């Protein structure tokens with residue numbers, strides 16, 4: 012007997028849609044009208060959707076392609092013609108993009124159905140999805156906890172079974188950290204591998220579209236459907252994308268770096284445990300552990316926040332109330348139009364980062380801050396390259412802690428920034444990273460590890476993730492049995 | 503005290519590419535507002551710039567023509583400031599790693615050959631346009647228009663090496679001629695295709711340090727630059743002479759009233775927070791691209807002018823006039839092929855250009871109406887004295903205003919010409935034989951008699967003789983007989 016449709020992988024759904032056994036509408040409604048829908052009320056993963064648009068998209072989707080009939084939720088900072096694109100900010104309230112982001116277009120071309128927009132921290136600035144103008148998303152494993160961020164909505168939606176695949180964006184860990192908190196896979200590809208055209212920019216030199224799924228193979232398939240050069244993104248990689256079709260080929264002969272010095276202090280015991288179990292799984296599958304010392308730039312967090320906020324201060328300048336989005340109704344001249352629209356439109360965290368970035372770029376401070384950060388970045392990039400000389404990928408935590416409680420860090424920006432310590436390196440270095448779920452703690456919280464690879468190393472990361480998936484704990488839906496017990500089965 | 507003016511110019515040259523600098527919208531002016539826009543040039547969320555390679559090819563021609571140092575890896579930067587017609591509230595430009603540095607523009611100022619040193623030339627995008635507030639009731643509104651937003655510009659900055667308003671005017675005329683010859687810009691200042699700001703300071707004559715400078719904006723014609731700079735030099739001279747200090751400031755020049763107004767002082771200067779644009783990779787110029795650009799260079803205007811002097815023996819002034827535009831220079835060379843180049847130069851400069859001016863035409867209109875082949879046919883006949891001089895001048899008008907070849911025009915206007923000396927000589931001899939009296943008078947010094955004799959030749963030829971030729975033959979024959 013096959014699994015209920017809403018628990019199925021993207022691979023299984025698309026195979027059945029291509030075979031004509033089910034339609035895209037059925038595949039989508041299995042999530043939206045099925046047991047998972049009970050969760051949405053509490054979790055609040057979705058900010059824009061409507062039944063008519065969803066059904067129109069499902070009916071228009073071709074019954075062929077790598078992702079035929081697969082329902083996909085995309086983060087609210089990816090432009091879509093059929094739903095608003097607001098970055099969960101008041102300043103873009105009601106904004107409809109006149110074009111699809113390249114990754115959205117490629118999803119549709121691969122047969123996928125865009126079912127709506129996922130919640131996020133405003134303009135992707137945050138690590139908990141608490142800074143959304145639509146209210147927070149909660150962790151489906153424990154509603155008192157955050158799902159991580161900034162792509163908390165898409166991560167949570169995949170975790171509780173609304174969709175098998177979702178897209179987020181990762182500027183400093185915004186895909187990998189919520190994936191870890193929600194117990195799903197989260198891939199941040201090599202910088203430039205997935206087009207940024209239509210991704211509302213935060214830190215342009217760090218931003219990368221990322222993929223959430225419950226199965227390593229679904230990550231690989233979605234990556235294959237989206238990767239590739241885009242003439243509309245001058246920073247996209249012109250070389251062909253790495254072939255990830257061998258994601259199930261095992262890890263025999265692969266060496267993984269084991270920088271245990273990184274979790275000697277300040278990392279939750281459950282995560283250290285997950286690292287050990289993952290390493291054992293990789294070794295059982297034929298991988299080789301390469302113990303190493305690795306200190307990827309002590310100034311990485313500082314460098315990251317200077318580069319990201321500097322670029323953001325310029326990227327977000329276009330939200331001024333002149334051409335689109337919120338325009339303050341009581342502006343008296345151009346200057347007050349800017350000041351009022353931006354003050355009313357941006358939330359506190361976004362304002363904080365714009366100010367920080369503006370300061371970092373100011374005349375007289377540029378050399379000490381922005382330029383210095385770029386130098387640190389160059390060094391970090393070199394340190395990563397050196398680490399990959401002795402291994403094919405690194406195994407390390409995705410986040411230092413288990414999901415924290417809603418409100419716990421919201422008033423302590425520095426503590427929130429420090430929770431990105433393991434993820435920002437890959438953004439600074441432009442290298443790929445993958446969060447891999449590794450079971451659940453006795454308290455019912457998901458644990459995860461992170462795999463980091465060299466540029467274009469996505470193949471090895473997916474093979475390793477698959478090895479951990481097979482050998483260790485396979486990801487499962489949160490409290491799926493309870494959900495099914497409470498579902499009256501009215502379909 | 504005697505003061506010396508020190509002037510540097512910042513020129514913006516609008517490239518005549520088909521599409522914009524960072525998107526595929528067509529560059530079109532005068533169309534409906536906001537009809538040539540896309541997510542990129544409107545600065546919509548998520549849109550990204552992609553470089554127009556054609557604009558860079560054009561830029562390379564200018565850099566090569568001016569002998570600039572070419573940076574093989576230059577960088578785009580963001581210049582951040584808020585303005586309603588700036589879609590992203592930053593401008594993509596180049597900052598500390600521009601495409602070109604150094605180089606010189608050779609300019610003839612009042613007959614003297616000079617070389618003006620350049621600091622840099624870089625690529626950037628233009629802004630849109632704002633329209634002044636319109637009042638409706640108690641509200642005032644401004645409109646913004648983005649068809650121009652994203653149009654490719656080159657910004658050229660000179661060293662502070664110009665010394666007078668005349669230097670500025672000559673510099674701009676030469677630059678305009680160059681970019682037109684290179685085919686990279688129409689450079690019409692009235693249309694904003696060539697824009698110029700001037701930095702002006704004064705220092706005691708002979709001093710080497712620079713004085714406090716002011717920046718003049720809104721100079722939208724070559725005359726405007728000349729007058730604005732002259733006004734600012736005068737203002738600074740008066741201030742310095744009366745012991746005042748010059749305040750670093752940006753001034754607007756009002757050409758209609760010949761007045762300067764302070765726009766902002768140094769304290770109000772922007773902090774543009776330049777930083778490398780993370781959306782655009784380094785702009786890499788390969789040897790092959792450079793080679794291609796070099797091969798596409800036409801003969802440079804000042805080289806052509808030099809060649810006109812050397813090859814055709816034209817006076818420098820004539821060479822400069824005819825070399826002013828590629829169009830006129832090409833036309834001249836086509837017309838002059840096989841004829842006396844000085845003779846052709848004279849006719850083009852006096853008669854043809856006068857006809858152009860009288861009709862308020864431009865050279866293009868003239869060359870379309872009187873193609874070089876038609877003009878050369880006409881000039882050849884004049885040179886061979888097959889058309890009488892006064893008639894020839896009238897003929898220029900017919901060429902300009904009517905269709906048809908030279909013979910067709912003669913027939914249409916009922917003019918037939920006894921062209922050659924061989925045709926006329928027997929008639930001249932007969933007139934001399936028949937009028938011994940007037941001939942004697944002429945030879946005795948009564949030169950007015952010539953008019954009578956020419957009249958007789960005209961009469962005998964049935965009005966078909968060329969009077970100048972008749973006169974020339976009469977003189978020759980009388981000289982032969984006396």
Ligand SMILES: [Zn+2]
Nearest residue numbers: 525527540543
């Ligand atoms: Zn455009």
